[in-house]
Amino acid sequence: MTTTTATIPGLDTESCYSAVKSRDRRFDGVFYIAVRTTGIYCRPSCPARTPALHNVTFHRSAAAAQAAGYRACKRCLPDATPGSPDWDAAATVAGRAMRLIADGVVDREGVDGLAHRLGYTARHLSRVLTAELGAGPLALARAQRAQTARVLVETTDLSFADIAFASGFASVRQFNDTVREVYAATPTQLRGRRGGARTPGAIELRLAVRTPFAGSALLRFLAVRAVDGVEVAGDGWYARTLDLPHGPGTVRLELTDVLDPGQTALVPARFVLHDLRDTTAAVARVRRLLDGDCDPIAVADHFTGDPVIGPLVRRRPGLRVPGHVAGDEIAVRAVLGQQVSVAGARTVAGRLVAQHGRPVTTDVPGLTHLFPDAAAIAALDPGQLPMPRARGRALVGLAAALATGDVALDRGPDRDDVRRALLALPGIGPWTADYIALRALGHPDIHLPTDVGVRNALSALGRPDADPDIAHTWAPWRSYALLHLWTSLEESS
Incomplete structure (x- = not known):
């Protein structure tokens, strides 16, 4: 130590x-x-x-503390905190690596696979992570597995064997040894006297987010754009299908406002997974959807005194930038949304799902399909798609680039490199590339000056959309300004 x-x-x-x-x-x-x-x-x-x-x-990082010989506090549960907002704000190699580790890439592909996705050698990546986070990729992945295991032990009735493999451990013995080392307690001691019947594949979790958290606004954003068969929403909840590395799954979230600033809110989430090995990936992807690592107080402080966004932030504290569970899916939906209304894009996406999505059986009424994968869309005839031929060609071309890996939207590559690769594709302009960066890459500093909603919002607020100095002052949180502008249109309608 x-x-x-x-x-x-x-x-x-x-x-x-x-x-x-x-x-x-x-x-x-x-x-x-x-x-x-x-x-x-x-x-x-x-x-x-x-x-x-x-x-x-x-x-x-928690991994650095564990590597130095320390055990997790049983009182404050330090590994159960939201992740660092710096991971998305700066998007350094270390931050991008943490996103991939959280998704389970090391468990599935090893350190070499993680390094390949980031464009580095395994040795150099280990040096970078150790220098910035105090631990190498194996230690970071081990900490992730331990945290997933503890949550499952304490919040589910899964057997310890199921939890071991759901958390990414290679064996039950490795699971037991790690839990004892990290938490100074056996899995049985962590669980205490919990018991009862369990539902195979069903996991009830609570996902930590910083407050204030505008859950109802996030729900409205998702509900308005929900694609039939893939997403459904109701009073206070949202659910969707998940296309995960080892099979399909679903998640149902309860989204409400928690406005007490400076606290940690817990978003109830119910996962049903075909394969429990996808637990880590499912949780990480849903946290992306929630913008779960955002620091809303830092964002609000930045806009204090701003004549345009400041009043909007005070009216809607804790507004999140909705991410997405699948980069490829939101990229396809961004092309479908080019120069059409939200309702029109939703309708076309629903047709695409009905004709080319993969049917799944779920316990949530209305969830019937996985969104078509990139390879399936790349094989379509652009002329047969329910859209202008030019947009159909752009859609098929984008899907082909995603399917071959020429464009990767897993938050591993550098954002600027991804944007350049997108803009090099026929039919992909700045609005589409930046909207993809907003939703798929979690970029906190995206501005869409040509967006109709942005122009209408600025006009309603008495600010000419041609003023070049407005958005410049909102950096590095322009994505949040964008969401406040869009949300202000709901308030004025």
Whole structure:
């Protein structure tokens, strides 16, 4: 175990300690505090007594704290925090790697597979991650598996064998050893006296997000765009099918407003998976949909005093940028939405699903298909699609690039490289490429100056859409400004 107060490069000791003393929840998931005298690591907001500065170290990841020999605090559950908002804001190699690790890429493809997706050698990637996050890819993946296992042990009635494989462990023994090492408790002790019948494949979880969280606005956005067969929504809930690495699945989310600032909200989610090995990927992809790692207080602070967005933020605190569970799907839907209304794009997408989607059996009425994959769409005749021929060619060309891997929307490649690759495709212009970056890549700084909704919103707010200085002042959170503008149209309608 470490015996010094040295801190991983990039973390300022005094600032971190100040956040710990004030129990500032905004830093949960951004860094972790480890206490040498107890051998435990915590989230910054842990309610335990603040330890002396000379007894602590700070770490960028739970994996780094675990690698240094510390166990997770049983009181604050530090591994159950939302991820760092820096992963999307900066989108460095480390941040992109964390997104792929959270999706289970290391478990499925190994470190070499992760490195290949990022465009680095495995050795260089390990150096980068160790320097920035304090742990290499194997340690980061192990921490991810341990956290998934703990959540499943504590919140489901799955057998320990099922949990071991659902979490990505190679064996039950490896699962038991890791849980004991990380949490200083056996799986039986973590579960306590929970029991009861279990439903094969069904997992009830609560997904952590920072507050304020405008869940009802997110629900309205998703419901208006819900594609028949793939998505359904009702009063306070949204559900959809999931196309996962080992088979199909579904998720049902309860989306409500939690406006208490600076807290951690828990979004109830019910997953039904064909293969429990997809648990990690399913959770990671749904968290993308929720914009689950956003720091809404930092975003709101940026717009304080802005004459256009400031009032909108105060009226709608905690607004999220809706992500997506599948980059390929949202890219196809972006092309379908070119120069047509939201309702028109939804109708065309529904026809595409009915004719070319893969039928699935689910326990949610209305969920009947997986969205057609890129290979299936690439094989279609553009002239037979229910859209102008030029748009049909653009759709088929995009699908072919996605199917061959020429364009990858898994958040691994550099965003600028992805944008250039998209713009090189016939029929893909700046609006389409940037909308894909907004929804598929989780880019926090996208502005769509030619979007009709943006123009109408600015006009309604008394601001000419031709003013070049408006959007410039909103960086680096222009995606959130965009969502506030779109949402303001709902309020005025």
